[in-house]
Amino acid sequence: MRHEVLPVARHMPSLHGLPLAAPEVLLCGCPELVGTSFSYGREEEIFGEGEDAEFVYKVVHGAVRTCKMLSDGRRQIDAFHLPGDLFGFETAARHRMTAEAVADTTVLLFRRRQIEDTANRDVATARKLWDVTMRTLGHAQEHMILLGRRTALERVAAFLTHMDERLGGSGQVDLAMPRRDIADYLGLTLETVSRALSQLQQDGVLRLDGARKIMLDRSRMAAIVED
Amino acid sequence: MRHEVLPVARHMPSLHGLPLAAPEVLLCGCPELVGTSFSYGREEEIFGEGEDAEFVYKVVHGAVRTCKMLSDGRRQIDAFHLPGDLFGFETAARHRMTAEAVADTTVLLFRRRQIEDTANRDVATARKLWDVTMRTLGHAQEHMILLGRRTALERVAAFLTHMDERLGGSGQVDLAMPRRDIADYLGLTLETVSRALSQLQQDGVLRLDGARKIMLDRSRMAAIVED
DNA sequence: CGCTATATTGATGGCGATCAACAAATGTGG
DNA sequence: CCACATTTGTTGATCGCCATCAATATAGCG
Numbered sequence: 040m041r042h043e044v045l046p047v048a049r050h051m052p053s054l055h056g057l058p059l060a061a062p063e064v065l066l067c068g069c070p071e072l073v074g075t076s077f078s079y080g081r082e083e084e085i086f087g088e089g090e091d092a093e094f095v096y097k098v099v100h101g102a103v104r105t106c107k108m109l110s111d112g113r114r115q116i117d118a119f120h121l122p123g124d125l126f127g128f129e130t131a132a133r134h135r136m137t138a139e140a141v142a143d144t145t146v147l148l149f150r151r152r153q154i155e156d157t158a159n160r161d162v163a164t165a166r167k168l169w170d171v172t173m174r175t176l177g178h179a180q181e182h183m184i185l186l187g188r189r190t191a192l193e194r195v196a197a198f199l200t201h202m203d204e205r206l207g208g209s210g211q212v213d214l215a216m217p218r219r220d221i222a223d224y225l226g227l228t229l230e231t232v233s234r235a236l237s238q239l240q241q242d243g244v245l246r247l248d249g250a251r252k253i254m255l256d257r258s259r260m261a262a263i264v265e266d
Numbered sequence: 267m268r269h270e271v272l273p274v275a276r277h278m279p280s281l282h283g284l285p286l287a288a289p290e291v292l293l294c295g296c297p298e299l300v301g302t303s304f305s306y307g308r309e310e311e312i313f314g315e316g317e318d319a320e321f322v323y324k325v326v327h328g329a330v331r332t333c334k335m336l337s338d339g340r341r342q343i344d345a346f347h348l349p350g351d352l353f354g355f356e357t358a359a360r361h362r363m364t365a366e367a368v369a370d371t372t373v374l375l376f377r378r379r380q381i382e383d384t385a386n387r388d389v390a391t392a393r394k395l396w397d398v399t400m401r402t403l404g405h406a407q408e409h410m411i412l413l414g415r416r417t418a419l420e421r422v423a424a425f426l427t428h429m430d431e432r433l434g435g436s437g438q439v440d441l442a443m444p445r446r447d448i449a450d451y452l453g454l455t456l457e458t459v460s461r462a463l464s465q466l467q468q469d470g471v472l473r474l475d476g477a478r479k480i481m482l483d484r485s486r487m488a489a490i491v492e493d
Numbered sequence: 494c495g496c497t498a499t500a501t502t503g504a505t506g507g508c509g510a511t512c513a514a515c516a517a518a519t520g521t522g523g
Numbered sequence: 524c525c526a527c528a529t530t531t532g533t534t535g536a537t538c539g540c541c542a543t544c545a546a547t548a549t550a551g552c553g
Contacts, residue, residue: 179406184342186413187453226414
């Protein structure tokens with residue numbers, strides 16, 4: 040973290056005198072839950088597995104990965120969080136994941152205590168928090184069938200299709216993360232990810248413009264992913 | 267579906283002259299949420315993916331699997347639900363999983379409408395529902411690293427260890443499900459599961475008594491699973 | 494008992510991991 | 524801006540784990 044002690048207002052545009060915060064800095068659209076901006080450099084840790092879960096985070100720009108590791112270094116990335124996404128929710132005391140910035144990233148921090156207080160007063164907020172968790176669960180369940188039952192080519196195609204959807208569905212995908220992160224998300228090695236991309240390019244399903252910019256043929260992509 | 271009338275309140279002891287249902291038939295310990303008993307035969311479907319999510323379920327006895335399938339038949343079992351476990355929760359309109367009885371099973375049904383009404387009045391219930399979903403998410407995240415990064419032997423050892431814990435931690439595990447279901451839960455084939463079990467027996471880490479009864483050496487088991 | 498399901502074990506093959514070399518992109522200091 | 528170093532990505536060669544195919548064994552169950 041760039042700032043150890045929540046320095047908050049100093050580094051932000053002042054909100055003094057403003058009756059309402061912009062919706063972008065709110066959690067669940069709730070006017071009481073105004074976030075504080077923070078920045079992290081590429082590869083910087085946002086929170087670690089087992090740490091006290093004091094904050095909930097919302098990505099403003101950049102990208103974040105949440106992951107678990109085994110003692111021998113094997114890593115599984117659970118999700119990539121892009122602008123607008125929430126992460127770091129817990130109902131228990133501690134984080135069960137590590138969160139790191141994939142690229143230079145700005146997030147909004149929300150005090151968990153404050154969120155829970157709000158949820159205890161307002162059933163609509165409580166319901167929204169439940170919805171967020173349920174959507175996260177839905178993603179995890181989709182990811183399990185990918186990890187358990189899909190081939191390398193299908194995994195890469197599914198990943199690109201999903202990223203495209205999250206980035207607007209234009210077919211023009213701009214990846215924020217290196218091959219190793221994609222591999223650790225898909226349960227593959229970086230070489231296999233690279234080969235799958237080359238294969239897909241060979242087959243005319245996508246076109247690489249450098250390593251990070253990819254143009255997809257969305258319908259042919261969907262045909263590979265089919266479920 | 268075989269319906270069995272469960273005349274809840276009538277058979278329970280009354281406190282302060284009020285008929286109370288036993289805690290076992292309640293959801294989240296909430297006195298308003300009394301379940302109705304139903305039974306399903308082995309391999310019978312309880313609900314299907316895409317169906318209206320009208321009920322939430324609690325296993326009384328038996329075992330249930332929830333799973334997703336790809337169009338070509340590949341299957342990923344998301345979880346096994348044992349007595350006391352809840353399943354079938356959604357915040358959206360429809361089920362995103364299929365649920366089937368692994369063995370002859372009795373469940374309690376709770377009307378979702380009723381649960382949500384209760385949650386809308388009572389923040390404590392709302393919080394408990396959120397907790398249940400969060401625990402389910404925690405399980406899914408643990409399962410992702412297993413599916414993405416663990417070897418076949420580790421997967422089987424982790425599965426047995428987890429089942430043992432859920433069944434009381436005695437080291438004596440009585441499996442309710444066939445090899446194919448274990449395989450589809452672990453992202454393996456049934457042959458690989460069988461070979462892993464034989465291997466573990468060879469190494470003296472467990473002893474098979476028939477296909478379904480297994481005695482574990484819990485500490486040696488834990489050494490294989492280590493994380 | 495046989496009959497059918499389920500489980501084990503064996504033989505072989507393929508997908509993806511590993512090891513290795515090279516290429517391209519990115520960054521740095523002069 | 525270029526020489527050089529470092530990081531990141533691609534491609535090739537080989538290996539091994541697990542899938543597949545196949546045969547046999549065991550367990551349930553009428």
